[in-house]
Amino acid sequence: MRRWGTALAAMALAGGALAATAGTAGAVTPTAAKAATACETGWGSGEKTAAPAGHAPLENIRTGRHACYDRIVFDVKGATAADRVGYRVEYVDALHQDGSGEEIPVSGGAILDIHVSAPSYDPGTGGESYPGRARKPLPGVDIDGYQTFRDTRFGASFEGETQVGLGVRARLPFRVFQTDGHVVVDVAHSWNAVR
Known part of the structure; x- marks a missing residue:
């Protein structure tokens, strides 16, 4: 009887080990998936x-984190596929404010100078449509913890x-594209094709 109990115990242990191995054999670890x-x-x-096809007012600027890139989105009130928003996005050695030419300090290893053909005021009324202030971080935008973004300056x-x-x-x-009412700038986390 004692031998029979020992044999059953050994079989139970072996079966548990086999089940554990089978359960992990097809599983993908988070590191492997990444x-x-x-x-x-x-x-x-x-x-x-x-x-540009028009000059609708800028309504908001927001950011987001994605698996392969960080994103900044310019929401332009009333812009459509037919009424496209113009833009110019390029790396610069230093950011110089339009109009005055004054240098605006921007933190990071590189600076993207982004121009969107949408004023921060309503062209019809002159009223403010976006509360950005020269030289200041973008209002309501928090990029803490982003992999690529380091600073934003209006x-x-x-x-x-x-x-x-x-x-x-x-x-x-980086890439730039438009959808109805949005200009989107994505900056990759790296030059590698796999993250």
């Missing part, structure tokens, strides 16, 4: 532009355009 995620980075780091709203300085970790690939 390493397997492909990130598009073929955007380059050269200047990107689009001609430059100016001058001659129908709004200027923002975006400090990033290094000169990294």
Whole structure:
């Protein structure tokens, strides 16, 4: 009887070990899943532009973190696919305020100078549509903990355009695209194709 009990105990232990091994054999660890995620980075780091079709007012600026990039979004009130928002985005050695030419300090290893063809005021009424202040961080934007973004600075709203300085970790690939009412700038976390 004693042998039979020992044999059953041994079989139970072996079965438990087998079940544990089978349960982890097909599982993907978070590290393995992270390493397997492909990130598009073929955007380059050269200047990107689009001609404006109108000058609707800037309503908001917000940011977001994604698996492969950090994102800044310019919400433009009333802009549509037919009434496109113009932009010019490029890396610069220093951010110089539109109009005055004064240098605005921006933290980070590289600076993106972003111009969006949307003033921070309503062209019809002259009333403020976005509360940005020259040289100050963007109101309501918190980039603590972002992998790529380091600083944001409002430059100016001058001659129908709004200027923002975006400090990033290094000169990294970025893309710019539009959807109805939005200009989106994504800055990759790295030049590598896999994160």
